Each structure stands twice: as structure tokens, then as C-alpha cells.
Amino acid sequence: MALETIELEDVAACVAAGRNPRPQGPYRVQVGNGDLTFDGYRIDDPVPTGRQLLDLVSARPAEEHLVFQLLRNGDLKELTLDETVDLRTAGVERFIVFKSAESxxxxxxxxxxxxxxxxxxxxxxxxxxxxxxxxxxxxxxxxxxxxxxxxxxxxxxxxxxxxxxxxxxxxTTSTEGAEAPILPMRDRQYLEGRGLTFVEYREGAQTGVILRDYCLPDGKYQVAQADILILLPRGYPDAAPDMFYAQPWLTLALSSRYPRQADQPLIFNGQRWQRWSRHNSDWRPGTDGIWTMLKRVETALEIAA
CATH class of the missing domain: 3.10.20 (Ubiquitin-like (UB roll))
Structure with missing residues (x-):
């Protein structure tokens, strides 16, 4: 009697289809290298160890190789030689093998x-x-x-x-002759992720970013929105921005006067800005960025009196 041929369950295809692989093997798993070039390999064990995955691609000695699980969201999870991974679990995508002793x-x-x-x-x-x-x-x-x-x-x-x-x-931008961006990429991504409209400016030795139509605390000021200017010091983001500036000049709705320490001008980009004197002494180089400065701006606008 002819032996029944069992079709390989393709783990990556199951993930792409949004379903869990079947409970029993055999399975086809995708294993790639550091160039992210992948090939399919058969494995029968639904819960293989890192060592078994290395054996699939003849990566020996195992102690001189690393194996990573590549999840669908792009995250990488290192598997030790004796650590197991359940191929039947949703989200198991592919594996990457490196000839290396450290990650x-x-x-x-x-x-x-x-x-x-x-x-x-x-x-x-x-x-x-x-x-x-x-x-x-x-x-x-x-x-x-x-x-x-x-x-x-x-x-x-x-x-x-x-x-x-x-x-x-x-x-990327392809505007011929455009100046190099002023903000670090991480800052630009943060502002874009919050849906904020911003423009980067360079005026002589000064550089800054203007947040257009920035929403102010409800009912706090005579207007609901204003442009906010943050000047960036030389060496930013290791060096801390200091004050911020508003246009139009903001007055408190209840008293029709300027908030304390917010009554001096600054000329930038051909406009007369309202200077908010709020100093920053707790800047963490390598950690803080435009998000830190924005939180200070938000707090200052909220508690101003």
C-alpha cells in the first residue's frame, strides 16, 4: 500500500493569511542570512529549539552561530540554542542565522x-x-x-x-538645491507622527523650527491657535533649547494681559515674536529631543498666569 504524502504546512503563508498553522507537522519554515535572503526548509517538530533550526541550514558548530526569530512586525528575537519556539503560534514569521558569537x-x-x-x-x-x-x-x-x-x-x-x-x-526630498534639514530625523518623525505642521528655518547663525497653528489650551488665551518658534542652539540635540516664542502675541483671556515673563520681543524670519522666558536646566543629551521641548511648551502654556 502506498504511503500517504502529507503536504508541508508553510508557516509564513499561514501568518500572511492571518491563521495559525495546523497542530502537527511537517512544516516549511523560511530561514535566511544577514542579507535577508530566505529559503524554505522542512521541519517536523512543531516546537523546535534554536539548535534544531541551525541544523536545518547546516550551521555548525552551533556555538559559533546565532539564530533570530523575525516577527511579522519587523521585530527580532534571539533564540538561544536550547530555547524553543512554537511554530503553531500566530506571529512566528521567519528566522535569520548568522555566523557570529555575539549580537x-x-x-x-x-x-x-x-x-x-x-x-x-x-x-x-x-x-x-x-x-x-x-x-x-x-x-x-x-x-x-x-x-x-x-x-x-x-x-x-x-x-x-x-x-x-x-x-x-x-x-527623502528631491528638491534640487534644497538646504539640508535642520532637525534630526527622529525629531521630524515625532512631529509628523503627531500630525503637527512645522517649518525649519535658518537665518544667519540662528536655526529654528516653527510649529504652525499650534493648538492652545481651550479658552486660556485670546486666540485658539498660534505659531510657536523654538530656536535650536549649536550642537542640538546634545545642547538644550532654552526659551520659546509665540506669534501672534498671546494675552490671557480673563485679564487681557501678557503672562508673566512673556512680554519681550524677538525678531526672527521678519516677524516680531513674543518671547516666553522659560529656562531649561535638566536636558539629557542623547535622550531628550523636540518631544521634551514640546512638553515644556505645553506645560508653560497650561499653567501661565
Whole structure:
């Protein structure tokens, strides 16, 4: 009697279809390398160990290799040799194997990820950020205190330097002759994520960002919205912004007067701005950014008297 042939259950296809794989094998799993090139492999065990996954691709000795689980949302989870993964669980996507004895940590679009090699390409970074199919997107490496560095698709970035390397993806601009952006990529992504309209300005030695039609606390001032100017010091984001500025000048709705310490002018971009003297002494280089300054602005506008 002929033996029954059992069809392989493709784990990646199940995830794409939004369903869990069947309870019993055999399964087809996708295993790739550091270039994110994947091939299909058969495995019968529904709960394999990291060592079993390395055996699938003949990655020996196992102690000199790393295996990562690549989840559908782009997150990477390292599996130790004896750690198991349940292929029947929703969200198990693919696996990546590296010939390496240690992993490296990177931050990509604000999320910390583990990577199994001491170099990574711009193309792989965009793939991990789910931006590989967006031709108008680029990837940048954050350079503290300087302009962010664009990373070409084929460029390799070393990850064995000191500290956590930070990368960001976003839409590229193709306007010929346009000036380099002033804000770090992380700041621009934060403002865009909040749906805020902003314009970056450079005037002589001064640089700043203007938030257009910024919503003010309800009923607090004579207007509901105003433009807010934040001047960026040399060395930002390691150096802290100090004060902020409003246009039009804001008066309190109940008293029709200027708030305390908000009655001096600043000329910028051909306009006369209202200076809000609110100093900042608790800035954390490498951690704080435009989101920190905006929280200070929001608090100052809320409690002004």
C-alpha cells in the first residue's frame, strides 16, 4: 500500500493569511542570512529549539552561530540554542542565522533591535523597517551634535563602535538645491507622527523650527491657535533649547494681559515674536529631543498666569 504524502504546512503563508498553522507537522519554515535572503526548509517538530533550526541550514558548530526569530512586525528575537519556539503560534514569521558569537543592538525608528552581525546595510535597515518597497524612502544614521548621515542601500555600517547606533527611515526630498534639514530625523518623525505642521528655518547663525497653528489650551488665551518658534542652539540635540516664542502675541483671556515673563520681543524670519522666558536646566543629551521641548511648551502654556 502506498504511503500517504502529507503536504508541508508553510508557516509564513499561514501568518500572511492571518491563521495559525495546523497542530502537527511537517512544516516549511523560511530561514535566511544577514542579507535577508530566505529559503524554505522542512521541519517536523512543531516546537523546535534554536539548535534544531541551525541544523536545518547546516550551521555548525552551533556555538559559533546565532539564530533570530523575525516577527511579522519587523521585530527580532534571539533564540538561544536550547530555547524553543512554537511554530503553531500566530506571529512566528521567519528566522535569520548568522555566523557570529555575539549580537549587536541597534535602534531603528525608535525601537531597539538585536542584530547578529557587526555590519548592516542600508537596504537591510529599510527591510527591517518595512520601507524596502517605498522608493521615496531613505535611511539615516543619527550623528549626535551634527547632521544625520544618509545610508545608501549598498552601504555597510559597522556596528562594533562604542554605544548604541541609531537609525531612522523617512521620506527623502528631491528638491534640487534644497538646504539640508535642520532637525534630526527622529525629531521630524515625532512631529509628523503627531500630525503637527512645522517649518525649519535658518537665518544667519540662528536655526529654528516653527510649529504652525499650534493648538492652545481651550479658552486660556485670546486666540485658539498660534505659531510657536523654538530656536535650536549649536550642537542640538546634545545642547538644550532654552526659551520659546509665540506669534501672534498671546494675552490671557480673563485679564487681557501678557503672562508673566512673556512680554519681550524677538525678531526672527521678519516677524516680531513674543518671547516666553522659560529656562531649561535638566536636558539629557542623547535622550531628550523636540518631544521634551514640546512638553515644556505645553506645560508653560497650561499653567501661565
Amino acid at each position: 549587536y543592538r541597534i535602534e531603528l525608528d525608535g525601537q531597539v533591535k538585536e542584530w547578529g552581525a557587526c555590519v548592516i546595510s542600508g537596504r537591510v535597515l529599510k527591510q527591517l523597517a518595512s520601507a524596502a518597497d517605498k522608493p521615496d524612502y531613505g535611511v539615516w544614521m543619527e550623528i549626535r551634535g551634527a547632521e544625520d548621515r544618509p545610508i545608501d542601500d549598498n552601504e555597510l555600517v559597522k556596528l562594533d563602535g562604542k554605544g548604541l547606533e541609531r537609525f531612522f527611515t523617512g521620506a
